[in-house]
Amino acid sequence: MPELPEVAALADFLGQQLIGTVVTKVQIVSFAVLKTADPPFSVLEDRAVTGVRRFGKFVCVDAGGVSFVFHLARAGWVRFTDAPNDIRLKMGKGHIAARLSFSGGSGPRGLDLTEAGTKKGMAVYVVRDPSDVPGIAALGPDPFSAGFDVDTLAEILGSSSQQVKGLLRSQSVVAGIGNAYSDEILHAARISPFAIAKSLDREAVQLLYDSIHDILGTALQEASGKAPNELKDTKRSHMRVHGRTGEECPVCGDTVREVSFADTALQYCPTCQTKGKILADRRTSRFLK
Structure with missing residues (x-):
């Protein structure tokens, strides 16, 4: 399971790659991972990525007033590519749980959230504010926050x-x-x-x-x-x-x-x-x- 150091590195990497790009397509391949319905995940499309943040083990991709938040859990991971394809993924097939496509910046980008194994724990949220995610709202202090002495x-x-x-x-x-x-x-x-x-x-x-x-x-x-x-x-x-x-x-x-x-x-x-x-x-x- 990725923990604070890996999630921080993921957030930094994704920020460098995605800030300034536009979300062109969102595919939720496993609806079991999607934990929210309002706003719908499609609202992310055509919005520019303005930031990528970490909250505990959560990664938050901000895009024009809404946020795509994910928690990789035990068996989840990120697969990033600068040569994405436009294949429409089939529901429930393979290890890909969600796919986001981006354009702009220095070229197209693709982000897959994958999950192997039979015990599924990955979670995806589309929210207006990251604090709307129950797991984020319940977090204790970050070890590197000013208040943690x-x-x-x-x-x-x-x-x-x-x-x-x-x-x-x-x-x-x-x-x-x-x-x-x-x-x-x-x-x-x-x-x-x-x-x-x-x-x-x-x-x-x-x-x-x-x-x-x-x-x-x-x-x-x-x-x-x-x-x-x-x-x-x-x-x-x-x-x-x-x-x-x-x-x-x-x-x-x-x-x-x-x-x-x-x-x-x-x-x-x-x-x-x-x-x-x-x-x-x-x-x-x-x-x-």
């Missing part, structure tokens, strides 16, 4: 009995962090994913705050300027524990471990994060004895 994080953590891993992934708490970067942030901060948020002392809160900015900031730099087809590999290549089950921790040399859940998994280093304890699958017990 260590005191804000301390207040968030201090009022929650939730495990810190789940709290970091909650978009209504902090916007933009998902499964992968929460693993990386907690590893950098040397905090167990199962630690209870309000149990963290001030030193741990400061380490967590610094790790959020270090991990996401580095990932933003690495993703910046890259085309959509490069971003997935860039993200994977710099992970230290996420997706590295069975490999050696680059910090201490211990073996990276995994905890599996029904539809997801987390990775961590026992030496760095849990004082050597091996966390068990939460469906069975808290710790392996």
Whole structure:
């Protein structure tokens, strides 16, 4: 799933490519992805693109008073081309969920939103204001916003009995962090994913705050300027524990471990994060004895 760094890079890339162009055609190939009916998606056509913005994990393409907003979810992605065709796509066929065509600027442009797999979660909205999207309206502070300081994080953590891993992934708490970067942030901060948020002392809160900015900031730099087809590999290549089950921790040399859940998994280093304890699958017990 693309998270804050990849979504920010996508928004920047699309802004560079699309601002100043005109939307010539919108095709919604899978109506399951379209979450709004008023205004109709056809209202985008013949409008000039004036901006591309990021809200958490949402990308917002502004076009003449209306906005095309999308959330890629777990299996969604963007395919961009400067050599689009005019083929009318068949409803429900293939991996393309929506296609937008553009003209003007330095030439024609095409944007496909694709989604693979059987579990569909991609969402598309056509709205007059991005705040009309429920997911955007409910977002917590962005990690790089002026109002997100260590005191804000301390207040968030201090009022929650939730495990810190789940709290970091909650978009209504902090916007933009998902499964992968929460693993990386907690590893950098040397905090167990199962630690209870309000149990963290001030030193741990400061380490967590610094790790959020270090991990996401580095990932933003690495993703910046890259085309959509490069971003997935860039993200994977710099992970230290996420997706590295069975490999050696680059910090201490211990073996990276995994905890599996029904539809997801987390990775961590026992030496760095849990004082050597091996966390068990939460469906069975808290710790392996």
